[in-house]
Amino acid sequence: MxxxxxxxxxxxxxxxxxxxxxxxxxxxxxxxxxxxxxxxxxKNRQDLMACCKKEMLDNCNKAMTEAYESDKDPVKKVRNMLFAAIEQGIHYAFIKRSYERSNFSELERQKEFESDDVKAKWLKIIAELREEQRVTNALTIPWIFNLFGAIIETAIYAVEAGDVARNDCKKFAWISFKGAIGLKE
Amino acid sequence: MxxxxxxxxxxxxxxxxxxxxxxxxxxxxxxxxxxxxxxxxxKNRQDLMACCKKEMLDNCNKAMTEAYESDKDPVKKVRNMLFAAIEQGIHYAFIKRSYERSNFSELERQKEFESDDVKAKWLKIIAELREEQRVTNALTIPWIFNLFGAIIETAIYAVEAGDVARNDCKKFAWISFKGAIGLKE
DNA sequence: GTAATATGTCACAAAAATGTGATATTTAAT
DNA sequence: ATTAAATATCACATTTTTGTGACATATTAC
CATH class of the missing domain: 1.10.10.60 (Homeodomain-like)
Structure with missing residues (x-):
């Protein structure tokens, strides 16, 4: 326990x-x-919040780094990162939310995502796939990044809310993401 | 003013x-x-919140109903509903968030979305397109519904955060949604 | 069984947020 | 200019939330 x-x-x-x-x-x-x-x-609310962020960020980074390293094929890397994020469930959603919140409110600075290299790795793959024309170039990389996060969040919330079966959600997310960016496997 | x-x-x-x-x-x-x-x-915080919800829901429903009625072609109906939602910006995001929040917390009941017929209209179009094989049947309708909302939210946040130019975001959103559900125009 | 450690209970002070009355000031209408 | 309506300012009571001390109880290790 x-x-x-x-x-x-x-x-x-x-x-x-x-x-x-x-x-x-x-x-x-x-x-x-x-x-x-x-x-x-x-110590106080702030302390608790900070610990939550750090803990969740560590969890997510670890899971996604492992996913990244689980395969050589870049497309499978991305797919496994998507799956890993969905499996993190509210851990991932929590990080995503606090990242979003800090965008609007002046105070906080979001070095978090930037500082680690998971995002950098992900970006590199997408940039390369785009270079090789395996991904549409009608979309910008920042858009694709945001979309990736949004589809993960959708999967997590759909399961929590009971809209979609736990088994299906990863499959649906991957189909949707592939289609959305015109990825040829 | x-x-x-x-x-x-x-x-x-x-x-x-x-x-x-x-x-x-x-x-x-x-x-x-x-x-x-x-x-x-x-009167109090609750009252303010209730007014916000009602007001935003009315705005969004109005805009999306107009979008629905703006064209005869079902695909264009859906596209215009997407655009309308994005134009609503934080009005839409606010409603989506309060809807999500009420899913987790016991207290609130979310008759809101259900009660009006915008959702019903939207669902009908998608069901028909799916019937006609113009949309992949690898995804369920509830998933597609959630995805639709997520892509709208992505567009809204991307603009707010300055990640994507205001002009591009609607275009990106539509490309992504079409691709994600395998829609043939 | 005893000591050490962790947790619960209760009380309480301080801070933050809420809601309202009384009155002054500003703004708009005529 | 005068009046009426809307808003600001200030004061205040109440409630909610937070953080801590003191002590009791439970759990664990030995």
Whole structure:
């Protein structure tokens, strides 16, 4: 069974996903822990949030890096990265959301995605496929990047909401992404 | 110039989009109005939120119904609905977000989307296109519906974040959606 | 069984957010 | 210019949320 700190982070990610300022009583409750205990592990709300971000980012980067390295074929690399992100579920959604939030609000800076090289690796593959005419050039790379994230999020939410069976969602996501960017396999 | 109530709703939509519990002081400030005035127009936070939802839903439904009726060809109907949603910008994003949020949290019920017939109209077109084999049948209709929303949201956010030029985003969105569902025009 | 560690319970102070009354000031209409 | 309506400012009570101390209870390791 997971240790307390992990349980709290998991609960916080779940709570903060759709409401970045859900109160800590609720988080503690979801974690099955008293609020006092939560405060023993995390100095304050900010601290908890920072830990969530770091933890989720590490998880996602690890999973996607492994996916990247799981195959030599660039298309399969991308496909496996998509699958890995979907499997991360709300871990991925949480990161994506906090990244989006920081775009609008002045304060935070989003070095996070930029700093690691998962994005860079992904971009390189897409740029190459585009170079080789295996991907439409009617779309820009930034658009394709955003689209990739959006399709992952769609898959995650569709499963959570019960709209699409867990088994189907990865398949659907890959079909959709391939079609959307005109990828020839 | 817009009247005060409208200004406040616009500000609230902007504030609540990424943080459903942004404080009312901030909302008032963004609206360029005192908090006291905000409270004169809205009984309380709940009331304001309800007004935002209603207002945004009306805007979006109106725009998308007009788009639906703007052409006889079903494919152009869908395309124009996509464009209309993108033009709605954060109006659409706000509705989509509150709809998503209510999926996870127990309390709220999302009769909103269901009750109006915009969704029904959209679904009918897609079902027919699928019947006629003009859309892949490797994807389910609910998936396609979610994807449609996700691509719209991507376009809106891409513009807000400055990733994609305002002019391009509608074009990109349509290309992507067509490709994703294998639509033959 | 005992000591050490972790957690729960309760109380409480401080801070933040909410909602409202009273009154002054601004704005618009005539 | 005068009046009416809308808004701002300020003060205040209430509620909600946060963070911490003190102590009890439970869990674990030995």
């Amino acid at each position: 997971p240790d307390t700190k992990t349980k709290i982070i998991a609960a916080a990610v779940k709570c903060f996903l759709n409401n970045g300022s859900e109160n800590l009583e609720k988080v503690a409750q979801v974690a099955g822990v008293s609020r006092r205990t939560l405060h023993r592990y995390f | 817009p009247d005060t109530k409208t200004k406040i709703i616009a500000a609230a939509v902007k504030c609540f989009l990424n943080n459903g519990s942004e404080n009312l002081e901030k909302v008032a400030q963004v609206a360029g109005v005192s908090r006291r005035t905000l409270h004169r127009y809205f």
